[in-house]
Amino acid sequence: MPTELTEARWTHIALPTGDLDKAIGFYTSLTPLVAVERFxxxxxxxxxxxxxxxxxxPFVLVLVSFSKDKGEKLGLLAPFAHIGIEVPKREDVDAIAAKARELDCLHWEPRQMPNPVGYICALKDPDGNVIEISHDQRVFDSVRALWGRQPS
Structure with a gap:
């Protein structure tokens, strides 16, 4: 049974794609995302x-392929605008970058950035959107820590 919503919450980002199957393949093979539902x-x-x-x-990436746009390249997030995904280990960034390099979709080579950015690389999805893969960026942990503090 669904829980009652008591506050507004951040739930998803929706991006258009010209080839839904190709986009699903990209995200499910190069990121930790899995297909939850298809419509x-x-x-x-x-x-x-x-x-x-x-x-x-839960946070959801919604990919939408309108019939009128089939076959078009519809990327909106570039050259720096991006979706960020944090991985548990530095080696995960390197492994994803190596696979993306083989698939010719590596956008930024792995690099150590100053705090709070961490160790990152970036990929380009089939529509040209930039997907950042990071380790030790701690966006999620930092926000939880900030919201968990009691006001003084």
């Missing part, structure tokens, strides 16, 4: 992607 109607198709079993704080 189809008269206007086209969409998919919800999220971290597997992320129940406490």
């Amino acid at each position: 189809k109607d008269a206007d086209g198709e969409s998919v919800w992607l999220s971290n597997a079993h992320q129940v406490e704080t």
Whole structure:
């Protein structure tokens, strides 16, 4: 049974894609995202992607492929605008970068950046959107720590 919503919350980002299957393949093979649900109607198709079993704080990337845009390259996030995904280990960044390099979709080589950025690389999805993969960026932990503090 759904819990009652008592405050507004951040739930998803939606991006258009010209090839839904290709985009799903990209995200499910190069990021920790999995397909949660897929939908189809008269206007086209969409998919919800999220971290597997992320129940406490789900966040969804919605990919939408409108029939009228099939085959078009519809990237909106570039050259620096991006979606950020944090991975547990520095080696995860290197492994994802190596796979992206083989697939010719590595946008930024892995590099250590000053705090608070951490160790990062970036990929380009099939539509040209930039996806940052980071380790030790701690965006999630930092926000939780800030909100967890009691006002003085």
